[in-house]
Amino acid sequence: MKEQHSPNLSTDVFSVLKERIIRWEYAPGHRFTEEGLCEEFGVSRSPVREALRMLVENKLVDKTPHKGYSVKQLDMQEIHELYDVRLALETFVIERLTQSEYPEEDWQELYHTWQDLQKTSITNSSDFAKLDEDFHERLARWTGNRTLLDQIRSIDERLHFIRVTDITSTERLRETCEQHLRILDCIRERNVDCAREALQLNIEEGRKNVEHAIKEALARAYMGSKAGA
Amino acid sequence: MKEQHSPNLSTDVFSVLKERIIRWEYAPGHRFTEEGLCEEFGVSRSPVREALRMLVENKLVDKTPHKGYSVKQLDMQEIHELYDVRLALETFVIERLTQSEYPEEDWQELYHTWQDLQKTSITNSSDFAKLDEDFHERLARWTGNRTLLDQIRSIDERLHFIRVTDITSTERLRETCEQHLRILDCIRERNVDCAREALQLNIEEGRKNVEHAIKEALARAYMGSKAGA
DNA sequence: TGCGTCCATATTGTATACAATTTTGTATAC
DNA sequence: GTATACAAAATTGTATACAATATGGACGCA
Structure with missing residues (x-):
């Protein structure tokens, strides 16, 4: 075992x-x-x-x-709170990255991992969530702030539990990858506002989908409890 | 006991x-x-x-x-990381508060607690830190995001351990209270940029002082180890 | 003197027995 | 039929005994 x-x-x-x-x-x-x-x-x-x-x-x-x-029971309130904290921390990451000096190789490295990830075949929602989390955690690690990274990972873990209920489509996957690339490009161009917007889009997209998935899960659970009773 | x-x-x-x-x-x-x-x-x-x-x-x-x-040993790197995380989370708090609707009473309540705090007599650096933490935690609680509040409290606890080495002067105290008031005013005027700037000033001031205090503490510890050897 | 090996010791890891407390079921009185 | 009191069971809280393991020093040897 x-x-x-x-x-x-x-x-x-x-x-x-x-x-x-x-x-x-x-x-x-x-x-x-x-x-x-x-x-x-x-x-x-x-x-x-x-x-x-x-x-x-x-x-x-x-x-x-x-x-x-x-x-732990699903709790929509808590999920929204977690997404807000994630938004707060990652916005800081983005701002920091667009405003600080870094060797060109760093960007290249992240870009290459992005390329690899894009090629990865996704079969279930857990893998999809992992892919997204991985990208964001790499961004955080790039800042060199270990504490910040740990906090984001902790949030991600709590959300992953929820995200596995999310639906996965090749369309969603493609869209997410595009969003990631856009974030990377904005960082390279050192355009803070643009980067912040791109990040926000990516995160809110995730939030929206999870919200939808949760509502369905709760509905199923309700029907289950009625059928069982 | x-x-x-x-x-x-x-x-x-x-x-x-x-x-x-x-x-x-x-x-x-x-x-x-x-x-x-x-x-x-x-x-x-x-x-x-x-x-x-x-x-x-x-x-x-x-x-x-x-x-x-x-x-835990003092670690300048970690302290900076904590201050960055604090900045990230609290900036979000400020943005959220300046941009969302709230009843006038909420603002009044916070203003009154500020008035009370201003009257409080401070005798040591621990009390001073508590006062500052209290203000910031009240701001966070105001957003209604419990998770966010918990994260900030956790950060504050870890930093409090450090902040007690900070020096306290009536001058510093007055200055800090003014900064707090400025933050409140900016929130009321719904001026995001101004509020963000005020917050940043307040936090960076704290960071600077702690940094100074730590360096002295480390120097003392070094001299102590030399004397002991 | 320097280095490696081995063993005693300190310290945590794990198992188990017992205590305290809360919940839950049941019987009884009204 | 309902409510209350009481007992029993389930569950965590705490104490203690034993096992495993790494550390640090002593000792021997080169």
């Missing part, structure tokens, strides 16, 4: 649970207890507790004392 | 340790072990471990397996 042997069991349990949650193998709201996970993983409560604490920190799991843990 | 009885020991230990670190009762680099803290607090390793994990998450403590834990 272990994929890669890691230095401790806590991170093993954490990784597996996180992966399952992100892949929707546990539905939002799904409840589990420390004891139950112990039996499932064949480890004691100590590492399980640590893993759960990490998941709670990552906002993927809610904890209610003496009742148990549960996979 | 317990100030307020809390539902569990982990948060007790966490709060006390955090407070001590922020107050510089433990110097940066100070090392402690799980066992040692158990004896000091008279509790077992379970709650101590949880408390330490939380401190590591909050970036106030570093952990090195099989060597122990240590209070």
Whole structure:
């Protein structure tokens, strides 16, 4: 069951649970207890507790004392908040990049990875989200601000959980790649306003699609609960 | 020793340790072990471990397996990164506030708290930092974005640890209050550019002072290590 | 003196037993 | 039939014992 042997069991349990949650193998709201996970993983409560604490920190799991843990429910309000924070952080990235000096190679490198990404074949929405996240994280890393990068990654992780419900079409993919290229071009031309606008378009497009996907997911869940009752 | 009885020991230990670190009762680099803290607090390793994990998450403590834990060292790079993130997030706050509708009372309320704060007598740099943080956190709360507020609070906590080394003068205090008022005025006048500029001035002023304070602290630490050797 | 090896020790990682607390089910009185 | 009190079960909170592992120093050897 272990994929890669890691230095401790806590991170093993954490990784597996996180992966399952992100892949929707546990539905939002799904409840589990420390004891139950112990039996499932064949480890004691100590590492399980640590893993759960990490998941709670990552906002993927809610904890209610003496009742148990549960996979975070979809919450439109929170999703919008996350998109706003993402917008705030990435706008700063863009502004910083258009205004600071950097060697031509840096731009070239990012451009080449963009080319590679464009060639990548996308089969599901998780891969598509990964592609988009990867591009934005590369931009952030380019600023050299590690803290900023970490924050963006953290946001991305929480949103990825949502984004896998998004629909994927070759049309969407092509559009997104074009938006990424436009951002890169604006940076090269050192046009702040233009770059900011391009970024905003890209992010808002994502927000809109996710919003749509969530509403459908919630509708399905509602129908499911009616059928089940 | 317990100030307020809390539902569990982990948060007790966490709060006390955090407070001590922020107050510089433990110097940066100070090392402690799980066992040692158990004896000091008279509790077992379970709650101590949880408390330490939380401190590591909050970036106030570093952990090195099989060597122990240590209070985070001052790191100029990281401080600059934090200030940049703070700038990114708060710029968004300002933009959002100047551009969205809100009832007049909201502005009045913030203005009144500003008046109260101005009257507050400041005796040390920690109180001064608290005052400044409080203002900025109120601005963030005003946007209604809970996630954004949490992020800013987290940043503030990490910086507070640094800011307590800052010097405090009545001059600085007056200046800061004026900057705060200017931000408020610009928001009321819905002048985005002006508000952004005012915010930037306020934050960069803080950054500059902290930078100065840190350099002195590092110099002192260096002299101390020489004297000790 | 310098370097490498080995072992004792310190420290965290894990398992398990017990305590405290909340929830939930049930019986009883009204 | 409903509400209340009480008991039992489920669940997390805490303590402790044991295992694994890296560190640092001592010792031997060149």
